[in-house]
Amino acid sequence: MSFNWRRPFTRRQGDDHHLTSNNDSTNHGSNGSFDRHGDAGTVSDGSLQYTVEKGGNDSPPAYQEATGAPVEVNSPLGYSVGPVSIIMLNIGKMIGTGVYSTPSNILRGTGSVGLSMIFWALGFFTSAANLSVYLEYAAYFPNRSGSEVVYLEQAYPRPRWLFPTAFAFQSVALSFSSSNAIVLAQYLFRINGHSPTAWQLKGVAVAGYTVAALFVSFHTRLSYHFSNAIGIIKLLTLIFVSLTGLVVLGGHIPVTRIPNPHLNFHNSFSGQTTPYGVTNALYKIIFSYAGFENAFNVVNEVKNPVKQIRKNGFVALLIVAVLYILANVAYFAAVPKEELVESQQIAASLFFTKVFGKSGAVRGLNFLIALSSFGNLIAVLIGSSRLIRECGRQGVLPFPRFWASTRPFGTPLGPYFVKWALTILMILAPPAGDAFNFITDLQVLPSAFFQLVMGIGLYVVRYRRSRLNLPRPEFKAWDVVVVFNILVQLYLVVMPWYPPAGGAYAGDVSFWYGTYVVTGVGILVACAIYYYLWISVIPKLRGYRIRQEVLRLEDGAQSHKLVKVPVAQLAEWDATHDAVGRPLNNSVVGSDRGSSGEKVGRDEKKDGSH
Structure with missing residues (x-):
């Protein structure tokens, strides 16, 4: 028996954001069957319960597994993200320093100009495939910000809170x-040609990041306006580089500076490469395109998000890809291949020196690149603060009020502060060299792993929705695109284990090249062990179980809070709360929370620990 539920839900009286069935209940058997409970607003396939929620961003109702963070009907962060902000959020994160600094490394990794150019084009296709995966997830969950946080949570809801815990920690x-x-600090010093000491560099980096954090902390809409303005400047800078390159390629620069602008394009595929070099080049490409997904972090702040991000997200990616390729054409037209490979200078500096000589133009370039770096910090702060906030709203982090609240300025101050504090710590604590490179590389494997399982998880979500005969999403990625994305992510998970050409100690650190990979695996394993102890072992030993409840804040924000319910009171708790954690019929369970003596109820003022 099949059911079509495209228009079955009406609003529950007294709860505008919670949708429910017109019928009281409909029960069916097992093996692909489901229950529908009108009074609870949930849909069940027998093992999982889904709530049907509609946000205030003009998106259709979303079916999300009940352990997911509650949908915020009216976004406490507002709805300030329009088409321009979507484009500039993505461009602002993509165009940082990658296109100015990585071309030399990519050329060294690929071994030839021709293969290097192919890799820059390949970056567009890998990013477009990944963007399609994000977009289909957004079509399923259009009223939740936080991108990967939400998508992993919904793709892998069992074991309960495992993926939210692991991803939140990472x-x-x-x-x-x-x-x-x-x-950013390096380019600021290059403007006046000063060679800073290590602590001078750290001091300017701290100051620069602090200024960026302050810019976004006091007003959400103004932070978007500022991000948009810097994004436009960054775009114009890259357009200028690209147009200058075309002028060079046309032979309009004196031969005393650039004798043969076509030299690098003769026998452009001559050169040698290695698997390690290709992998390193691909990582650099992905680093340069990182940011195409930034708008998915603010989905609940976008009106009609799927349509808007589908159009403007691909526009931003296409613009950046074209400019990246033209910028590399400019570099190869002006600078001989050997100089690019051997030089310690960034490609953009070599380019401007060749074209304009050692003049104030190079200082101007350094200023524009520094501004581009600053804009990148702004765009990353905006996007990652929403991602971290969503981790907190899942309830798996201590003090959910701290993460979810937007008071007093209507901005996510908690996530901003944590990101600022960790960044300042990592600027000041590690010495330059091995420690700094190791800590930076440490993010590689966990990130690639979660991207891989997110791609696979899309098929899990499709399967579960097909069992429930749920409506087709507003956007659905082609299977060939999804499979291509999965293969790329699998490659990025596997290849870091491959040793560099010079041996096991020839990486970017003086010790074993794979140390950061093993440490990344260790982080994931540690998350799993912590989860098992927290959710299973300790509760059994101490006689309680973990349950979730909905926490409503004064600013309209909502969050889950994980609480300890004694085993003796577990049946009462389950009978008086729905699947999301809301009390049924305004009931409150007046029981002790574990050994803490706190009462379990929706209106508690203190944040419970988990």
Whole structure:
């Protein structure tokens, strides 16, 4: 028997955001069957319960598994993200320093100009495939910000809270942007030609990142306006580089500076490469395109999000891809291949020196790249703060009020503060060299792993929705695109284990090249062990179970809070709360929370520990 539920739900009286069935209940058998409970607003396939929620961003009702963070009907962060902000959020994160600094490394990795150019084009296709995966997830859950946080939570709801716990730890602990702040400081010093000491560099990096954090902390809409303005400047800078390159390629620069602008394009595929070099080049490409997904972090702040991000997200990616390729054409037209490979200078500096000589133009370039780096910090802060906030709203982090609240300025101050504090710590604590490179590389494997399981999880979500005969999403990625994305992510998980050409100690650190990979695996294993102890072992030993309840804050924000319910009171708790954790019929369970003596109820003022 099949059911079509495209228009079955009406609003529950007294709860505008919670949708429910017109019928009281409909029960069916097992093996692909489901229950529908009108009074609870849930849909069940026999093992999982789904709530049907509609947000205030003009998106259709979403069916999300009940352990997911509650939908915020009216976004406490507002709805300030329009088409321009979507484009500039993505461009602002994509165009940082990658296109100016990584072309030399990519050329070294690929071994030839021709293969290097192919890799820059390949970056567009890998990013477009990944963007399609994000977009289909957004079509399923259009009223939740936080991108990967939400998508992993919904793709893998069992074991309950496992993926939210692991991803939250990885997202918070590794959320620092120290390398970007250091790059900003380096370019600021290059403007006046000063060679800073290590602590001078760190001091300017701290100051720069602090200023960026302050810019976004006091007003959400103004932070978007500022991000948009810097994004436009970054775009114009890259357009200028690209157009200058076309002028060079046309032979309009004196031969005393650039004798043969076509030299690098003769026998452009000559050169040698290695598997390690290709992998390293691909990582650099992905680093340069990182940011195409930034708008998915603010989905609940976008009106009609799927349509808007589908159109403007691909526009932003296409613009950046074209400019990246043209910028590399400019570099190869002006700078001989050997100089690019051997030089310690960034490609953009070599390019401007060749074209304009050692003049103030190079200083101007350094200023524009520094501004580009600063804009990147702004865009990353905006996006990652929403991601971290969503981790907190899942209830798996302590003190959910701290993460979810937007008071007093209507901004996520808690996530901003944590990201700022971790970044400052990682700027000041590790010495330059091995320690800094190791900590930066540490993010590689966990990130690739979660991207891989997210791609696979899309098929899990499709399967579960097909069992329930739920409506077709507003956007659905082609299977060939999804499979291509999964294969790319699998490659990125496997290849870091492959040793560099010079042997096991020839990486970017003086010790074993795979140390960061093993440590990344260790982080994931540690998350699993912590989860098992927290959710299973300790509750059994101490006679309680973990349950979730909905926490409503004064600013309209909502969050889950995980609470300890004594085993003796478990049946009463389950009977008086729905699947999401809301009390049924305004009932409150007046029981002790574990051994803490706190009462379990929706209106508690204190944040419970988990």
